Amino acid sequence: MEKATFAAGCFWGVEEFFRAVKGVKSTRVGYTGGQTENPDYKLVCSGRTGHAEAIEITFDAALVSYEDLLHDFFALHDPTQVDRQGPDVGTQYRSAIFYHSPEQEAAARAFKQKLENDKVFRRPIATQIVPAATFYAAEEYHQQYLAKRGLAGCHI
Numbered sequence: 001m002e003k004a005t006f007a008a009g010c011f012w013g014v015e016e017f018f019r020a021v022k023g024v025k026s027t028r029v030g031y032t033g034g035q036t037e038n039p040d041y042k043l044v045c046s047g048r049t050g051h052a053e054a055i056e057i058t059f060d061a062a063l064v065s066y067e068d069l070l071h072d073f074f075a076l077h078d079p080t081q082v083d084r085q086g087p088d089v090g091t092q093y094r095s096a097i098f099y100h101s102p103e104q105e106a107a108a109r110a111f112k113q114k115l116e117n118d119k120v121f122r123r124p125i126a127t128q129i130v131p132a133a134t135f136y137a138a139e140e141y142h143q144q145y146l147a148k149r150g151l152a153g154c155h156i
Contacts, residue, residue: 001025002061004069005032005098005132007052008077009085014055016146017076023064027144028056030137032098039136047090054098056135066104070111073097079115080123095125098132105129 008014011029019027031039034050044051059069077085079095099105108129116125137143 001058002066003100003132004057004059004066004104005054005100005135006057006069006073007033007054007094007096007098008073008079009053009093009095010088011053011055011138011142012146014076015144017072018055018057018069019144019147021059021064021069021072023060023062023068024057025060026058028137029142030054030056030135031092032056032133032135033096033130034133037134037136041139041142044092045090047092049092051092051136052094052096053092053138054096054135066107067111070097070108074111074115074120074127078121079125079127080121082126094128096128096130098130098135100132105131 015027015029018024031044031051032054033052036049039049039051043049083091083094085093097108099108112125112127
């Protein structure tokens with residue numbers, strides 16, 4: 001099993017999308033990439049923690065490749081927006097890839113470069129590619145939020 005960590009705006013819809021990907025064994029939403037230890041939702045929403053709303057994915061690389069997950073990540077949000085996705089605005093909604101190994105870093109940088117070379121988006125890709133940091137699980141009510149409410153998705 002391997003881990004992938006992505007931030008693509010509000011974590012509810014991102015988690016619901018990845019939960020359905022064959023080879024994804026588990027997901028959890030939380031906060032990462034900031035300086036505040038043990039943040040909670042209210043504090044992260046204040047914009048003062050430096051954390052992004054993110055999803056941590058545990059996946060079986062024999063069933064789904066990291067590159068496939070990168071493809072899905074870039075397809076499910078607008079990676080050209082800075083510190084926002086749709087109606088959600090703030091650094092906590094930034095687009096970021098938190099890599100867990102040199103191989104993931106190289107794959108993420110190559111994938112992003114290919115998208116830029118192929119001019120897939122009209123604007124430059126703003127997605128950060130940074131080392132994985134401590135991942136703080138969000139409060140239980142955020143975990144599988146949409147599934148618990150019988151919703152298939154949100155604005156993403």
